[in-house]
Amino acid sequence: MPIALLKFPTDLLREVFQQCDPFELYKLSKCSKRIQKSIRSGGTKNWKLIFRGNLVIVSVxxxxxxxxxxxxxxxxxxxxxxxxxxxxxxxxxxxxxDAFLDLLDTFRIRIVEYLRIEFGSFEQFSKLARGLIERNIEIEEVLIESTPQVKKVDKLMTLLTQMNTTQKFKCLKKFPPKFRHQMDKFPKNILIYSSFWFTIDQLLESTCVRIELHGSMLKNQDIDLFFQKWKRSGSFPNLRWLEIFSKNIDDKSPILGMIPPIENYGNRSIS
Amino acid sequence: MSSTEQGTSSAAPAEPTTAPESAAAPEVPESFYYVHGKDKVVHKVSAGALQHSALIHGMISNLGYTEEQAKANPFPFENIDGDILQMVVDWCNQHKGKPTPPEDTNLPKQKEKLFDLVLAVNYLEIKELLTYCCKQVAMMVKGKSPEEIREIWMIPTDAEDEAAEKEAKKRAGKEAAGETAAAAGDAK
Structure with a gap:
């Protein structure tokens, strides 16, 4: 027995949309432009979107x-x-x-739970990043994989760090030796596998809870400077974990008055 | 405070209770109200059952009607078919004083009445029943293709929408021209 859905008043239509799962609501949005407009004007959804490269996932x-x-x-x-x-x-x-951006707009989703940069061209990733920046979407977690398909990571990084990433930024891809970048916004956690470009000034500006820097160029003097500041009351109130792997850390100059390796101070160690 | 709690003077005598804890607190006599739909068939419903409807609850909460006054002044819902109102009243009676479970087997299931039922329940502001009814509507298209959904929910195609829009514009234009001509005639 058919029902003339569009004869329902707007508030009732929204109530029906509320009861539809993402598959039904998406198929419905493809029935006509009018119904699509109706769905899109139904307010933002608290659903989240996940981009895994080979799949787009709506998380409800x-x-x-x-x-x-x-x-x-x-x-x-x-x-x-x-x-x-x-x-x-x-x-x-x-x-x-394109499917990702369409789902984002159709369901008026405001939060991307996970964005995985793995398969696709630079142009496609740029379009995606620009789409997220334009819509001011919150991205909880970003992962840049180290696969050969991820090209022009230096240019991509400039776009990706403009996004509103709140929880975690993880980059496993190596950057070209001349790469330089200034991170202005910091999510709660950062893990950078090729972090030679991450300077002491950026570290001093960070607001993270957890920082992991691999392939760093930071020296004993940098670490000492950072620790001196961290020791001061009110400095880096969020920071709970700092892990730096750098070939420039040696046993030639002191960090907090101690020559590395420094071990067995509670559970913490610098080695 | 609801009418039941206020205790209207003509309410039915309280049923004797057997539970020891309720014996300590005397039961408040229940008051009744009367509603009718398009078919004018009057239904007697307790204030407790009517509490499900925010609309009716709002209407009766400050009335303080006696039994006679309530009987003489049934609430008319001329926009609701008699059989639909009967369904709603039955549901309210079955769920008097208790919330609806997530899977309610007592809910009306007649698909052919669903459209009118949803409109009635929305008008009467029965939130829990509305949610269930809308869920029933949503379930109608579960697993269907967009073409099937278009048929089930009678959704016009873009071409049909465009044709209807053109037709509406044409009609509006004709009406406006007619009005202008009539005004010119009046002026003469």
Missing amino acids: DGLHYNFDVTENPDEYFKTENPRGYENYITIPFDDNF
């Missing part, structure tokens, strides 16, 4: 709805899961990047 109270793309009309909106995913659907798009 911890339950994941996996969206995959296809250009084959015979496979549009199929829920069979050839890759073994549960809660899976294929949607008509050329690539996951």
Whole structure:
């Protein structure tokens, strides 16, 4: 028995939309421009979006709805899961990047739970990053993988660090030797695998809870300067963990009056 | 405070209770109100059952009607079909004084009445029943393709929407032209 849904008043329509899961609501949005407008004007959703490169996932109270793309009309909106995913659907798009932005707009999502930079061109990632910056979307966690597909990481970094990343920024990709970058905004946690460009000035400006710098160029004097400041009351109130791997840390000059390696001071050590 | 708590003078005598704890606190006599839909069939409903409806609860909370006054002044809901109102009244009676469980087997299931039921429940502001009904509506398209959804929910295509919009504009234009001509005629 059909129901003329669009004859419902707006508040009732919204109530029905509230009861739809992401798959049904997305398919509904593709029925007509009018219904799509109606869904998009239904206010922001507290759903979160995840970009895994090969999949776009809508996270609803911890339950994941996996969206995959296809250009084959015979496979549009199929829920069979050839890759073994549960809660899976294929949607008509050329690539996951456009699908991601479309899902973001259709559901008026304001938070991206996880953004994984792994497969795709620089142009695609740039478009994605610009889309997130323009929409002022909060990104909880960003991961830049070390795969060969991730190109022009130096240019990409400039865009990615302009995003509103709040929880974690993790970069496993190596930067070209001449790369220089100034991080202005800091999420709670940063882990940079190739951090030679991360200067003592940036470290002194950081507001993180946890910092892990691998491949650093920081020296004993830098660490000493930082620790002297950290010791002062009110400095780095958020910082709980600092891990620096640098070949420039040696046993030639003191850090806090001690010559490295410094060990067995409670559970902390500098070696 | 609800009418039940205020205790209208003509309320039905309290049922004797067997539970020892309720024996200590005498039960407040229940008051009743009357509603009717489009078919004019009057339903007698307790104030406790009517509390589910924010609209009716708001109407009765300060009335202080006697039984006779309530009977003589049933609330008319002319925009609601009789059988739909009956469904709503039944549901309110079944859930008097208790919240709706997440999976409520007592809820109306007639799909052909769902559209009218949703409108009635929305009008009467029965939040829990509305949520359930909207869930029922949403379930109608579970696992369906966009084409099937369009049919089930009678969603016009973009072309149909555009044609309807053109038609509406044309009609509005004709009406405006008619009004202008009439005004010119009046001026003469």
